[in-house]
Amino acid sequence: MKTILDKTIQIVTSLLPFLRRGHPKELQDFTDLLTGQFSFLTEQLEKALQEYCLLSEKIREMHREIRQLNSKLNEALKTQCLAKDCDARI
Numbered sequence: 001m002k003t004i005l006d007k008t009i010q011i012v013t014s015l016l017p018f019l020r021r022g023h024p025k026e027l028q029d030f031t032d033l034l035t036g037q038f039s040f041l042t043e044q045l046e047k048a049l050q051e052y053c054l055l056s057e058k059i060r061e062m063h064r065e066i067r068q069l070n071s072k073l074n075e076a077l078k079t080q081c082l083a084k085d086c087d088a089r090i
Contacts, residue, residue, distance in 0.1 A: 005038055 009031055 005035060008038060009034060 012034060
């Protein structure tokens with residue numbers, strides 16, 4: 001993660017050459033701001049990924065339950081009488 005942050009800072013400073021010529025204090029402030037924003041975005045991305053994985057697992061469980069209920073329904077329908085005049089018909 002640190003390497004990505006270092007690469008991001010390197011790219012920003014190479015794309016914005018005026019920052020190299022600026023005052024070191026301003027450059028440090030900008031770097032700190034960028035580092036803070038990157039850390040915040042990384043935390044948000046990790047949180048979203050965890051929520052996605054949790055929801056994905058819940059959806060898989062719901063699909064399993066639906067398939068089980070569907071198979072139970074199919075089994076119950078097989079035992080049901082299909083004739084219109086049958087007394088066992090529901």
